[in-house]
Amino acid sequence: xxxxxxxxxxxxxxxxxxxxLEIYHYVVxxxxxxxxxxxxxxxxxxxxxxxxxxxxxxxxxxxxHVTSNTESKIICHGVNTGNKKLEFNVTGLxxxxxxxxxxxxxxxxxxxxxxxxxxxxxxxxxxxxxxxNHAAYxxxxxxxKLFYLKSRGxxxxxxxxxxxxxxxxxxxxxxxxxxxxxxxxxxxAYNG
Amino acid sequence: xxxxxxxxxxxxxxxxxILDGLSLEVGNGEVHAIMGPNGTGKxxxxxxxxxxxxxxxxxxxxxxxxxxxxxxxxDERAKLGIFLAMQDPTVVDGVTNSExxxxxxxxxxxxxxxxxxxxxxxxxxLDDLKFSRDMIHRHVNAGFSGGEKKKNExxxxxxxxxxxxxxxxxxxxxxxxxxxTVAENINEYKKENPDTSIxxxxxxxxxxxxxxxxxxxxxxxxxxxxxxxxxxxxxxEQVGYNE
Ligand SMILES: Nc1ncnc2c1ncn2[C@@H]1O[C@H](COP(=O)(O)OP(=O)(O)OP(=O)(O)O)[C@@H](O)[C@H]1O
Ligand SMILES: [Mg+2]
Numbered sequence: 001x002x003x004x005x006x007x008x009x010x011x012x013x014x015x016x017x018x019x020x021l022e023i024y025h026y027v028v029x030x031x032x033x034x035x036x037x038x039x040x041x042x043x044x045x046x047x048x049x050x051x052x053x054x055x056x057x058x059x060x061x062x063x064x065h066v067t068s069n070t071e072s073k074i075i076c077h078g079v080n081t082g083n084k085k086l087e088f089n090v091t092g093l094x095x096x097x098x099x100x101x102x103x104x105x106x107x108x109x110x111x112x113x114x115x116x117x118x119x120x121x122x123x124x125x126x127x128x129x130x131x132x133n134h135a136a137y138x139x140x141x142x143x144x145k146l147f148y149l150k151s152r153g154x155x156x157x158x159x160x161x162x163x164x165x166x167x168x169x170x171x172x173x174x175x176x177x178x179x180x181x182x183x184x185x186x187x188x189a190y191n192g
Numbered sequence: 193x194x195x196x197x198x199x200x201x202x203x204x205x206x207x208x209x210i211l212d213g214l215s216l217e218v219g220n221g222e223v224h225a226i227m228g229p230n231g232t233g234k235x236x237x238x239x240x241x242x243x244x245x246x247x248x249x250x251x252x253x254x255x256x257x258x259x260x261x262x263x264x265x266x267d268e269r270a271k272l273g274i275f276l277a278m279q280d281p282t283v284v285d286g287v288t289n290s291e292x293x294x295x296x297x298x299x300x301x302x303x304x305x306x307x308x309x310x311x312x313x314x315x316x317x318l319d320d321l322k323f324s325r326d327m328i329h330r331h332v333n334a335g336f337s338g339g340e341k342k343k344n345e346x347x348x349x350x351x352x353x354x355x356x357x358x359x360x361x362x363x364x365x366x367x368x369x370x371x372x373t374v375a376e377n378i379n380e381y382k383k384e385n386p387d388t389s390i391x392x393x394x395x396x397x398x399x400x401x402x403x404x405x406x407x408x409x410x411x412x413x414x415x416x417x418x419x420x421x422x423x424x425x426x427x428x429e430q431v432g433y434n435e
Contacts (some may be wrong), residue, residue: 148282153270166286
């Protein structure tokens with residue numbers, strides 16, 4: 001069974017045997033606390049967080065591989081628009097008696113104005129046959145990409161907005177209400 | 193159209209001059225070609241004209257249609273009508289070709305897009321370029337083949353209608369048929385907009401046989417050292433740059 005959901009609030013997810021859940025989580029300037037339990041064999045989760053942050057915020061995402069043969073892929077993208085702190089704290093837990101899990105993380109924070117950003121990827125893997133990896137990036141938008149967009153007459157502000165939307169909306173369904181609401185907030189956050 | 197006088201350019205915070213007193217005059221409607229050995233500064237020239245962040249103009253001036261553009265931002269230069277088709281077009285993942293073109297078009301014209309007309313124009317341009325229609329929905333240059341990236345540059349030219357087109361090795365990466373298609377599209381554009389000037393940077397006379405230049409320049413060590421016509425391009429191909 002394969003399910004896709006869109007959320008804008010904290011939740012606990014219990015994913016059972018043979019279930020796959022894709023979560024799109026859109027957040028405007030608040031802290032996040034998400035728990036995901038992979039409870040049965042072949043349970044899979046793809047969790048995507050998109051946050052625009054202007055104040056001090058901590059995004060805590062915990063994934064617990066409760067059973068063997070489970071898969072998680074956690075993708076957290078944030079844009080820190082102000083000069084405060086944005087922290088990603090993403091934990092994948094695979095205990096010793098659990099085998100054959102896949103546990104992946106990709107975290108990225110773009111600082112627009114030199115705010116402080118922190119990524120703490122914690123892979124607590126006690127088992128040897130787990131496949132795990134993580135990638136993290138904190139920095140600015142690529143100057144080359146901005147140059148390319150601007151070389152076609154797009155202003156710096158609009159080029160940044162395009163890259164922000166690209167990073168945060170990803171392949172989320174732009175017709176979904178939660179996504180639409182997020183896009184409106186994005187525009188406001190950027191203009192203000 | 194474009195008047196470059198005694199241009200000296202280096203990488204920011206470095207002393208080494210890449211362009212060292214380069215001058216070039218491109219009149220309205222003229223086609224110029226620049227050839228020159230690898231690393232001589234051809235792409236640097238094109239990027240300096242566009243205002244690329246890596247380079248600093250230490251001396252000289254770049255004047256476009258009477259306006260000195262040395263200190264203009266990149267998008268201001270584009271809005272004046274300068275278009276640089278890059279040697280290696282940048283991948284912008286996350287942004288679709290259609291969003292990108294739409295934003296560029298709206299900013300350049302100051303008009304809100306008429307969506308149906310826009311899609312019609314895009315589709316027609318894609319067909320002209322023998323370029324698959326679904327390219328418009330893909331992320332900018334992401335996963336595009338070398339030749340597809342080049343066609344995507346030409347698609348943007350057709351949509352954004354620049355006055356000065358700089359083609360930095362547009363012919364590299366294009367197969368024989370694609371090169372022919374691209375050249376036909378550029379020629380067609382030039383016919384419809386006869387005042388458009390074109391600066392072709394290339395290593396090979398083949399493209400110059402298709403898009404006929406009025407002048408051919410040889411660039412070496414950051415300057416133009418020789419100017420002639422098509423015969424100079426053919427001669428250079430035979431004898432190389434050291435003769
Ligand atoms: N970002 C950079 N960092 C370091 N050196 C650079 C950079 N960009 C250009 N250069 C140097 O400037 C010189 C000119 O490079 P440029 O790309 O303009 O050459 P080109 O004439 O376009 O060569 P080609 O025919 O190979 O495309 C080269 O020596 C190159 O190494
Ligand atoms: Mg080059």
